[in-house]
Amino acid sequence: MANKDDYLTYYREFFENFAQTVNPNDQLPVRLAGYKLLGTEVVGGIIDWTTQYLSQKKCPPHLFAPLIKIVIEEMRKACKKHPPICGFSPDDNAYEPLKLMQSVMAKTNEVCLRYLDNSMLCSLPSPNDSxxxxxxxxxxxxxxxxxxxxxxxxxxxxxxxxxxxxxxxxxxxxxxxxxxxxxxxxxxxxxxxxxxxxxxxxxxxxxxxxxxxxxxxxxxxxxxxxxxxxxxxxxxxxxxxxxxxxxxxxxxxxxxxxxxxxxxxxxxxVNPHKPNRPDEKDRIERNGGCVLLFGTWRVNGQLAVSRAIGWY
Missing domain, CATH: 3.60.40.10 (PPM-type phosphatase domain)
Incomplete structure (x- = not known):
């Protein structure tokens, strides 16, 4: 991809292959989490699903960011204009993940198929611009x-x-x-x-x-x-x-x-957060926990790490 024509040819081959292999009737084209998404979480869901999808389609690495940017912008408008179509439930004040994901996949297909048009293709940034x-x-x-x-x-x-x-x-x-x-x-x-x-x-x-x-x-x-x-x-x-x-x-x-x-x-x-670290052991005990040895040092006799994201 040393010159303009090279990278446009590379991009064109991707979009032509995308058009040949896309299956708009696939109801579950990407891995889906089981939780509902609040409005503040929609962007993260869009990035996750489009990244999975474009990876499956062997998208050129330099195209991920500009394509996902467009999908985010247009999905924001769609969620605002037609929230029920995008999976929004007023009762939960959240988006049902399957329906939202399917809307995102449909939008991703729509965006990618636009670039079969050469005039649209030329608007994409060169890898040298990344x-x-x-x-x-x-x-x-x-x-x-x-x-x-x-x-x-x-x-x-x-x-x-x-x-x-x-x-x-x-x-x-x-x-x-x-x-x-x-x-x-x-x-x-x-x-x-x-x-x-x-x-x-x-x-x-x-x-x-x-x-x-x-x-x-x-x-x-x-x-x-x-x-x-x-x-x-x-x-x-x-x-x-x-x-x-x-x-x-x-x-x-x-x-x-x-x-x-x-x-x-x-x-x-990284200095790993483990229960046998003196500062971590002190912090755990100050907060009412304990560190016990069961084959390895564990918080309250259970967790072998002293910090994590999540709920137990």
């Missing part, structure tokens, strides 16, 4: 669990996706190690970056914005657990990269790890 993009590899193993309870998120251009013009270009990477169910990891994977980017601190104080996004994710999910009778938790490790500032921010809860590798050397970026 402010941040780094080659990324991901891999996940379920092991012996009945369901995959873990999630990961890769967003190369968070600013474009969420139409943030004031902040320095940002890439976002996250891993969520779910336990006792998938809901906490699925919720965090869909909404933590949304809450981060929506924070008024995101532009000038990303460190505090990350802290508040973790707290907001935990608070909203635990509230949802009480209303919808859910019960699960997840560790989290998040990296926010701002290359123009030459700064990498890392935030975490629980014992998931992050390492920085450079010239054959490794640097551990």
């Amino acid at each position: 402010p941040v993009f780094y080659p990324t590899s991901t891999c996940a193993f379920k092991n012996c669990k009945r369901k995959m309870e873990d999630r990961h998120v890769v967003i190369h251009d968070l600013n474009t996706m969420l139409n943030i013009q004031e902040a320095s270009p940002s890439s976002y990477y996250a891993v969520f190690d779910g336990h006792a169910g998938v809901d906490a990891a699925a919720y965090s994977a869909a909404h933590l970056h949304q809450f981060l980017a929506e924070s008024h601190l995101f532009t000038n104080n990303p460190k505090q914005a990350l802290y508040e996004a973790f707290c907001k994710t935990d608070a909203h999910f635990t509230d949802k657990c009480k209303v919808e009778h859910l019960s699960s938790g997840t560790t989290a490790v998040v990296a926010l990269l701002r290359p123009k500032e030459k700064t990498l921010y890392v935030a975490w809860t629980g014992d998931s790890q992050a390492l920085l590798a450079s010239q054959g050397k490794l640097m551990q970026l």
Whole structure:
């Protein structure tokens, strides 16, 4: 993709293949969480579902952010203009996930099929215009669990996706190690970056914005657990990269790890939250809990991590 014609050919091949393989009658084209979405959570759901869907369709990496941005903008208008069609229930003051997801998938199909028109295709940004993009590899193993309870998120251009013009270009990477169910990891994977980017601190104080996004994710999910009778938790490790500032921010809860590798050397970026850490043990006991040894150190004899997002 060295010149304009190369990348437009690449884009055109994707959209032509998309048109040939799209199935508008598929009722469940992506993995769906079981909880209802409040109005403040819709954007996170849109990003989650469109990312899954475009990944299945082998979308060029540089197109994710601009396409999802358009889907978000048009779904916001659709939810405002025709809320029942998008799954909104006045009784719950929330969106039914299946109906909302199907509306999002229909909108994604509509948006992608527009670019079969060459004049529309030429309006898409060149890969050279992308402010941040780094080659990324991901891999996940379920092991012996009945369901995959873990999630990961890769967003190369968070600013474009969420139409943030004031902040320095940002890439976002996250891993969520779910336990006792998938809901906490699925919720965090869909909404933590949304809450981060929506924070008024995101532009000038990303460190505090990350802290508040973790707290907001935990608070909203635990509230949802009480209303919808859910019960699960997840560790989290998040990296926010701002290359123009030459700064990498890392935030975490629980014992998931992050390492920085450079010239054959490794640097551990995370100090895991485990019950056997003296400061964690003191904090737990001050709050009325206890740390007991049952093969490994556990909070109240149960949890092997001392912090997590979720409800137990």
